[in-house]
Amino acid sequence: MHMVKRYLAWTLVAILGLSVVALAGPTVIKVWESEGYGLEAVEQTIESLVPGIDLQISQYPYNELRMKLSTTLATGDPSVAPDIVMVDSIWLGEFVEGSYLANLSDVVSKEATDWFPAFRDGSQWPAGSGKYYGIWYDTDVRATMYWPDLLQKAGVNPGDLLYWNTAIPAIKKLNDALASEGIGGFRLDMGGAYAADFFFYPLLWSEGGDILKTVNGKLEPAFNSEAGVRALQFLVDLVKKAGVEPQMQCFWGNDWAARKWAVYIHGNWATSESRFPNTTAQEREQKVAVLPYPVSEPGKVPVTLSGGWIMTIPAILQQKAPDRFAEACKVLQAYIRADVMAEYGSALARIPVRAALMAEPYKSQLAKNIEFFNFYSELASIARVRPAIPQWNQVADAVFEAMQKAIFQGVDPQKALDDAATKVRSILGS
Amino acid sequence: MLTLKGIINGERTLPYLLLAPLLLLLFTVILFPFLWNFYISLFDLKTTNLLTGAPFTGLSNYLKLFHDPTFFHSLGVSVYFVIGSLLGQFGLGVILALILHYHPGPARFFRVVFIVPWILSALIIGYSWIWMYNYQGGMINSILRTVGLQPVHWLNNMRMALWALVIANIWRGTPFTMLFVEAGLKTIPSEPYEAARVDGATSWQSFWYITVPLLRPTLTINLILTTMWTFNLFDTILVMTRGGPANATLTTAMYMYKSAFEYGLLSYGAAIAIVMLAINALLAVLYFYTVGRQK
Structure with a gap:
């Protein structure tokens, strides 16, 4: 009888524990992007690559996004901050000087060697310094x-x-x-x-x-x-x-x-x-x-x-919410997988920023939806960008x-x- | 002995107690933002140091402002914009108000028609006028072509762009003056006119010696409001020209917006706002001492 009670008690504890986990639900990853950007195109892919997350993507008008990011991140409160943000490449200097963005060199520098020079340097601040504060996600020519x-x-x-x-x-x-x-x-x-x-x-x-x-x-x-x-x-x-x-x-x-x-x-x-x-x-x-x-x-x-958007993570997560920061890094790394970038670029006809997407099998996938693909991607490979100074x-x-x-x-x-x-x-x- | 009952019953304190909630509200929504704005203007706050902290720079933003040629240029643009808009809005508004006042029959219909520009959003007005000014298919240039005149680059031309904005602003602001002055006309009693008629005064003399003096407080308030609104206006300009071409329509309000929200120079923008407030206050005082002075 005593043993039965003990088993029953452990079973109850296990059920309760599982219920708590189930009730807690997936980790919400808040993503902020500009109106019409379109990271939603690979939302399901990302959620399957990083199990246990729920991507919540919010869009803001272009100018509003810049001011909203400045004012939100300036509060120093991670609870109001997004986990991942897309910043216009010309905002990078302003946001890094403002200490709003995390140094992501450890997270992206290895992958970034595949990026075309202008976009690799443009993901760093100061440009070409080796310090990555995000990664250029796509471009236009x-x-x-x-x-x-x-x-x-x-x-x-x-x-x-x-x-x-x-x-x-x-x-x-x-x-x-x-x-x-x-x-x-x-x-x-x-x-x-x-x-x-x-x-x-x-x-x-x-x-x-x-x-x-x-x-x-x-x-x-x-x-x-x-x-x-x-x-x-x-x-x-x-x-x-x-x-x-x-x-x-x-x-x-x-x-x-x-x-x-x-x-x-x-x-x-x-x-x-x-x-x-x-x-x-x-x-x-x-x-x-x-x-x-x-x-x-x-x-x-x-x-x-070329212009484009840089995918990055607020510094405040790195400083005050390390668990969220770690999870955001995982999501960012999933986003910059070549297959995911190809899926995204193909869905939205965005010009790639990295060499891997110029080779098969991704090249055919992108060329199917992007007209003049060879011409545009060759232009991107030698493109120049504006200085992202504040x-x-x-x-x-x-x-x-x-x-x-x-x-x-x-x-x-x-x-x-x-x-x-x-x-x-x-x-x-x- | 000071008691709550004594204070409440006291003739001196009761009015202040009754006014207190309103004063608190005014402090919260008007005085505090103004003081906060002034406080910010004493620092070097930018979007790049919101988190790290801005250094105190005292009056340096103001000193910088008075050495900034773009600021003085914007003041000049504002002067032309305000004077042009005021002349049009005030002149047309008063004429329309007199017509509506003395012709009450059609007034009901036209009052509704004339008020439309005032109730429209500034953005809708801006975009509507962009289309009307369009070089190729715009309504204004089409009319010019029809009567054998050359079309005009309204918004591209550095000489024309400001006046194109003035015309749009006159169209937008005239209904307010019209309604305001018409309301003022309705408050003038008929007795002075009857007395003047008995004394043999002409219509012009009645207008000049009775209507205008009795309307003076209305006109003063109207002038103050329209001057301030025009001086502070930036939404229509933002939509139509963004201060261009080549800063030809960069008013002080537009420069303040650009400094604070496009360039991220928050303290500098705040300093411009304080100077604009001072200019507005000065103009209000001037109006009260000149136009609004009762004889």
């Missing part, structure tokens, strides 16, 4: 995109768009030939500082220039070099000589996809299924075409600018102001860029 039939109708050879001196008359020809149909020859976005990302920095880089340079350990403006002046002069010529009307509103490729423009320099998303619903990658490749950025002369290498928004505004002065006000490009450089020098304290 910018290129010239056009409607071949519209070019043919206007009698323009696509090859003319490859060089500045032939692009100007070609675009003028397009403007003149297509105006009666309500179609613009070339769309030049000038609605915000992002215009420099599309139209100035890639041209500046392909001319051998740079945005900033380090002199005696201090950052200084470098965009007002001869290369910068040439790049800006080309944009002025597009308006003055080719008759391009700068556009203040950006529709992020929707209007180009709707054939309102023949030629556009934009991000790869403009050729994706999001802009051409219910089409396959192969069908899109039949409709439109892409080219590298125009360069000033043969021999110059066209460069693209003052980036101010620098970007100053450069954009110079573009506007030169394009709208007729200010000499050299003077406009020099004025911007003076401002940037003051912003950087150099």
